Amino acid sequence: MNPQLRPLIDLQALDLRMAEIKDSQRKLPVLLEAAQAPLTEIIKQLTDLTALLETATKERRSLEKDIEAHDSQTEKMRTRLSELKTNKEYQAHLFEIEMANKKKGEIEERILVYMEKIEQQQKGITEAHAKKAEAEKQFVGEKARLDAQQAALTAELSELEQKHKEIAAGVEKGLLTRYAKLRASRKDQALAPVRNGICFGCKLQISPQLVAQVKRSDAMLFCSFCGRLLYWEGEPVSDAAISSAAAPRPDDEAGESV
Numbered sequence: 453m454n455p456q457l458r459p460l461i462d463l464q465a466l467d468l469r470m471a472e473i474k475d476s477q478r479k480l481p482v483l484l485e486a487a488q489a490p491l492t493e494i495i496k497q498l499t500d501l502t503a504l505l506e507t508a509t510k511e512r513r514s515l516e517k518d519i520e521a522h523d524s525q526t527e528k529m530r531t532r533l534s535e536l537k538t539n540k541e542y543q544a545h546l547f548e549i550e551m552a553n554k555k556k557g558e559i560e561e562r563i564l565v566y567m568e569k570i571e572q573q574q575k576g577i578t579e580a581h582a583k584k585a586e587a588e589k590q591f592v593g594e595k596a597r598l599d600a601q602q603a604a605l606t607a608e609l610s611e612l613e614q615k616h617k618e619i620a621a622g623v624e625k626g627l628l629t630r631y632a633k634l635r636a637s638r639k640d641q642a643l644a645p646v647r648n649g650i651c652f653g654c655k656l657q658i659s660p661q662l663v664a665q666v667k668r669s670d671a672m673l674f675c676s677f678c679g680r681l682l683y684w685e686g687e688p689v690s691d692a693a694i695s696s697a698a699a700p701r702p703d704d705e706a707g708e709s710v
């Protein structure tokens with residue numbers, strides 16, 4: 453295998469891992485948001501329940517005031533009973549008091565309905581508080597996990613960037629440009645290993661001639677289908693194999709193409 457390819461293979465491995473890390477880092481905020489969703493939901497429920505409870509409590513208080521007003525009104529009516537002269541007036545007044553009492557009964561029933569409602573709402577709020585505490589606990593745990601993941605990825609990335617710089621510094625500039633160009637046009641994968649006669653960049657079978665060249669030659673050889681720079685990944689070739697095969701170099705029209 454062309455020894456110049458070794459650093460490029462390492463660079464590619466670094467580039468692929470760095471792209472993977474950046475991709476994971478992009479997904480982290482989405483994961484964090486998803487982890488927070490149940491907590492946000494229960495806080496909203498709690499706010500809604502609290503508002504409902506406030507409304508019901510106000511309503512109940514207002515009805516209680518109605519009762520007080522009502523009581524003082526009927527009290528006055530009762531006092532007036534003794535002042536009435538005729539039986540007709542008296543009976544009419546008694547009827548009014550009776551009607552007033554009936555109305556009071558209705559208000560009291562409405563108060564009972566509100567009291568029941570308030571009790572249920574308070575129970576709901578207590579339950580929501582418990583759920584909120586649980587959701588908070590879950591979120592804090594998940595956030596810590598994601599933060600740790602973020603920190604680990606950032607550390608790994610800066611380490612890989614350093615390695616990348618070091619390796620790139622040892623590669624001839626023209627070759628590096630060629631690699632970058634190929635990488636841009638081949639979805640981050642500029643080089644592809646040859647395994648079992650197949651280019652692992654495009655998974656197509658290349659000619660046995662080209663396979664043999666990749667195995668032995670120091671030339672830059674490219675896949676005839678996808679144009680990726682090919683390298684040999686199998687067992688090292690023995691000297692005997694090289695000398696016996698190297699003599700008549702076949703045409704490599706399938707090779708140098710970039």
Ligand SMILES: [Zn+2]
Nearest residue numbers: 651654675678
């Ligand atoms: Zn290919």
